[in-house]
Amino acid sequence: MTKDLRECRLEDLPGPKSKQELDEMRMPYEDYCKAVFAPGHEMSKPEALKGIRWLSTTMYIFTPHSVANLAELGAEVIKVEMPRMGDPMKHTSPFNEAYLYPLHDTRPMTGTGYGFTSANVNEYYLSMDYHLPEMKEAFYRLIKMSDGLTECYRPGTFDRWKQSYRFVQELNPRFIYVWGGGFGYGPKCFGGSYDILGQAHAGLASVTGMHEFMGGHCTKHSNWCIDWYSGTQITFGILAALHWRAKTGLGTMIEFSQVQAATRVLGHAAPMYGRFGIVRQRWGNWDTQLCVHGIILCGKSDFPDAINPQDKFEARYAMVSAFQDKDFKALCDVIKKPDMYSKYMKHKDRVEGEAQVDIYAELEDWAKDKSRAEVVRILQSEGLLCEPVMNDREVYESEHYRTRGTVRWMEDPLFGDVLVQGTYSAGLMSQTPRRQYWIWRPVGADNVKIYHEMLGYPISTVKEWYDKAWI
Amino acid sequence: MAEKRNIEINSRADTMDLMNPDIRPWPVTPPPDAEWVMANTYAKRKAEDFGKWSEDNLRYEYSFGKPEALQGFRFLCVGQWRLANKFCAALLCEAGAEVINIEPPEGDPLRQLTPFGREEYMLADKFTGEKCGLDFLHEMRGQKSVTLNLETEEGRAIYQTLAGQMDGIIDEMPPGYMDSLGLGYRQLNKLFPRLVYLNMAVRGTWGPYKDKVSKYGQWTLEPFGGCANSFVHNTGFPQDQLPRGKGGDPTRSGVWFADYVAGEQGANTILAALYWRNVLGGTGQFCEVTGAETQMDILDFDIAWYGFNGSIKARTGAWDPNLNQYEWNPCRDGYMMIGGQTDRLWYRIGMCIERDFPQFGRLIHEDPILKEMGARNALAMLIKTYTVTTRWLRDINRIEAEQKLMEYEIAAGPIMYIDEVAEFPQFKYRPWVCTIDTDHYGTVLFSVSPNNYQMRTPHRVKVLGRPLGFDTYEILQKFCGVGQTKVNELKEKGAI
Amino acid sequence: MCDIIWCKKTQADGKPCETVNYLDPYCFWNWKGNINCAHCGTVYAIHMIQGHMYKGPDEQPAGTKPDTSPLYADKPLEGYINYPSGMEGRTRPFHCLPRHIYLGVPDMVKFSIRGKPLRGWRPQPKSAGIAGQFPYNWEMEKLSPEVAAEYKEKIAKGEVKEW
């Protein structure tokens, strides 16, 4: 504000303050979004978590992803792996087909499998056999120079090695310590866990897949989605703890059960059981609470002559959504079943189980001589919501993700031309966007950088440790 | 202890109330106590000190006496129909933030949703009798409900006043809607440059494949997100295992899973933006997360693999194409999940099965192809291994299979349904589901926040969803200086 | 699933067939019909309920048409020689695959699908420095000159694309 209140300055008024800002206000909304998010220009902006340093003594997907989120947001992350071996996930690849080399000079025939993708981006790769007493001092130096750590060993293991939170809080009271695993304290504390166990054990599988009367079985979500999703929720715990620490200077310990996180997504399952004893079941490709809102099988594939079987046989499914009265009426008209509308005029009537069986059968009957593209085109031309079920190629070719920068190519410094589906897709930010520098690095690739440059050990010591396979 | 009653059952309606937690409290059988766990779990591993430390510092029960990490942060949430904004707001609330949820005067339509349209599965407000769907109630946890009609000038003015006092806004209205009202990021940012503004959408609020609204005004909802990122295409049983149209099809998640993934990344995005703003001296900013994209971030390597050699991920049912064993298969009373792929675990699984079923050793362990870890993942080897494994499983129940595999320390577990989850000893010990005695809806069983087990600032749930507009008077008085007389007037006019 | 059919049908040489036909779990958990032995073609009628062989396997007269075939079969007594999926008249094909070919072994890839170099082949020449240290560039011209040369050719031929 100016001293003299009679003077009115442009910058004190609400609203645009320059020609540029005025233009900004007049832009169509979409152009504005594209301009402020500016996909492809992430590196010209600051990082949200600059200055945070995190240790990752993690394996597989769940706990690594809790840290990858931080690394994408600009934290400096040191991934600690077992010498010569690395994270077991590095040895995982779909159908044993897709690997990038090298893993390490000592193992010329071993690569890093695509299973490792997206879970540990941007990190520095250190190797250390940290349960050796000889390496304890180096490990403690890392603790003292970092803001936090995520680990995934069986409960009590780090405690036995004198590097659990009980010990490290003495070294660094600001330290934020995360244990992520299957179950956490309690009777099944030492039970091992995987993504698929979370899906099975926590109830998610019991509500996914076609019902028995449809011929189906409990179905696994593709991918290790519960691992990833649970890891992201740890990130939320870490970020909240960082805010608390900014206020109080105190660290904390977070114990996170991956299996429990799968129960968290079950929505009304728990309250419905608790109040009424009703056990939520699976309902296939339809929706228990909305109708029409489901995926239907069309008669013909969109690409019958394609070579790839996924295009050739599978491009046959479309998602149709017309649950509101007017939409449903229009849908019934398109498929020439106006009587179906009179029968199920109220949403309450058409969302009933038997009604859904009836309605989807009529829809698939209508679609049985049409290709997926025809079904989508006809319904869309009537102003209804209908979209194809897309495969990986179609996602890759979608202009949408290219425009938004959420699927893009990147030249990795060591491995070359890779297609990136993560990081940018985890959320757009106008001022401090996520970014990816490299996909991963070989085991111990940054040993000199960390042991020598950061922790100050002489090169002769680093070499000695390496020769003894301690690092 | 509940008293014993004599009840005559003539129809299902007579049984409904018998499950009410006042009559049949959860849990039905009590969990093991701390001494039992000390003696039977920690002591067996010689981890008594560690076990005691964990229980003393991380226990759920102690969380309510500890501070909240996000105390002092304040957010506004505007959106309908979807769970992404609700879950995002729920996470912030659980960590201690204050979130005000703006609903239209007729309420978020999500309040009306109930499985198969069954009104009897909705909960009635004790005072007004008004019913609310369980998804809404469960996911609106911690948030306050204020009604505002943003189509009116008064409604918009109140919204803007509220916005000025927030750290962040979660906007899940259709593409460009808030912007068209003059209440989007680009307008609010000029007034409140420290505001963190988050858009949430299914595919996006901008771009060639952004969210659509039907000709008749219907919104794009999940699973459209999963259909647009290949998740649905990649999930389900192949037609080689089950006939197409009868289970052998691409399959959606049973829940609106992409909404949950978007919700948590939305909350992370907000906290990261606020960290930069508060700790590193930054400003507010504009953010957007979508279900389709945040779920694409977690689709393993699927799209990257296409860039490698043109592979298009195919669905593989209940089997994982990267690992052996790592699957579930049917057993006598359901499905049993078994996992273990390193040689050490692989042979332990085999030894366990061989004890009951000697042929397993002959067919599996002695096959030279199956001796090599990488080669075990070939499709033919999955077929062989799982056929013989299921030959063992068909004769035993889930609990028997679990006990047998546990003896060999294998990560294995049955597929459980929510009633079994709610009574599983580990889950009720921590607990993973728990009850809240609520002011409006009686005792409600809910899923506990997995971030609830922390030493200093555990996240926690104290209240679940509230009746429509429950907090309108308080919020308008406190943030806008609008008193009750004026509120009533605005209600009359349809602005609130 | 549920089961295997260990075919003991006497062959022309007087010895039993000794082929194990694997009836994969989901397909056969509840199933009724005729299925052939992958080795000798003998057709068996089976009726499976909840993974149990309710009836069968009952050998059918020669010439009976099978409704389906196993996805996989092998011969444990003959060094586990096997019949993988998709052998005409023996095993049924597996259609739901990521590509038209199925490798099951590492695919040696030198270029991404848009034609730019990608380090997807082995072995790679040693290139680590002190204690396993790696730099932040690949040095393709030095380490893999043949790939660098091939890349130049690809550029010249217009085989390198942006997408």
Ligand SMILES: [Zn+2]
């Ligand atoms: Zn990610």
Ligand SMILES: [Zn+2]
């Ligand atoms: Zn035979």
